[in-house]
Amino acid sequence: DARVTQTPRHKVTEMGQEVTMRCQPILGHNTVFWYRQTMMQGLELLAYFRNRAPLDDSGMPKDRFSAEMPDATLATLKIQPSEPRDSAVYFCASGLAQGLHEQYFGPGTRLTVT
Amino acid sequence: SQQGEEDPQALSIQEGENATMNCSYKTSINNLQWYRQNSGRGLVHLILIRSNEREKHSGRLRVTLDTSKKSSSLLITASRAADTASYFCATDVPTGFQKLVFGTGTRLLVSP
Known part of the structure; x- marks a missing residue:
C-alpha cells in the first residue's frame, strides 16, 4: 500500500x-x-518539484523557508528562524507529471511555534 | 489567490440524506478534482472529471461539470456519518506546471 510519509507528525518549538x-x-x-x-x-502551495528540480516556490517566504530534494526519496522543508505565525499543518503530496495530475497527500506535520 | 470557491462553507445533514457541494472557478481547466479531508488527516483524492466531460459517477458520488459557467458540483447520495469531513475542489490549470489550485472547502457534518 504505497503512501506518502511525513516526519515528524507533530513539532513544538520555540520562536x-x-x-x-x-x-x-x-x-x-x-x-x-x-x-x-x-x-x-x-x-496554500509553498513549493513544487518535478524530477527533483524546483519549479515553483513563489508561495514560500524566501527569507526563512527553504525546500530541497536531495534525492528522489526525500523532500525537506526548512524554516529558519521559525516564528509563531508559521504555526500550521504542513502537507507533502506527490504525483506524476504525466497523466491527470492526481495528488497523494501525506498525513501532515502539525507545527506549533511558541 | 485561490481559484476555486466551494459553496456552502458548511453543511449539516442527517444520515440517509443527500449532500450537494458546489465549486466555482475562474480560469480554463484541464480537469477538476474533488478531495476529502478527515479531521487531522491529509487530503484524499475522490474523483476527477475532465474538461470535456459533463458528469461522472463513482459509487455514491456524482460529479457534474459546467465549463460554460465554470462550476462543478459534488453530490453524495445516502450519506453516512463516516462521510463527515471537509471537501475540496481542485482545478488542474493548463499552465504547464501540473499543479492543482485548491478551493476553500466545504465542511460536511452528517449526524446519525
Whole structure:
C-alpha cells in the first residue's frame, strides 16, 4: 500500500529555532508539493518539484523557508528562524507529471511555534 | 489567490440524506478534482472529471461539470456519518506546471 510519509507528525518549538520537516514521496512519483494549511488561509502551495528540480516556490517566504530534494526519496522543508505565525499543518503530496495530475497527500506535520 | 470557491462553507445533514457541494472557478481547466479531508488527516483524492466531460459517477458520488459557467458540483447520495469531513475542489490549470489550485472547502457534518 504505497503512501506518502511525513516526519515528524507533530513539532513544538520555540520562536527562533530551526525546523526541518521531511517527506518520502510514493516510489516512482516525479512531482512533489509542499502545502501549508491554516484556518485563516486554507491550503496554500509553498513549493513544487518535478524530477527533483524546483519549479515553483513563489508561495514560500524566501527569507526563512527553504525546500530541497536531495534525492528522489526525500523532500525537506526548512524554516529558519521559525516564528509563531508559521504555526500550521504542513502537507507533502506527490504525483506524476504525466497523466491527470492526481495528488497523494501525506498525513501532515502539525507545527506549533511558541 | 485561490481559484476555486466551494459553496456552502458548511453543511449539516442527517444520515440517509443527500449532500450537494458546489465549486466555482475562474480560469480554463484541464480537469477538476474533488478531495476529502478527515479531521487531522491529509487530503484524499475522490474523483476527477475532465474538461470535456459533463458528469461522472463513482459509487455514491456524482460529479457534474459546467465549463460554460465554470462550476462543478459534488453530490453524495445516502450519506453516512463516516462521510463527515471537509471537501475540496481542485482545478488542474493548463499552465504547464501540473499543479492543482485548491478551493476553500466545504465542511460536511452528517449526524446519525
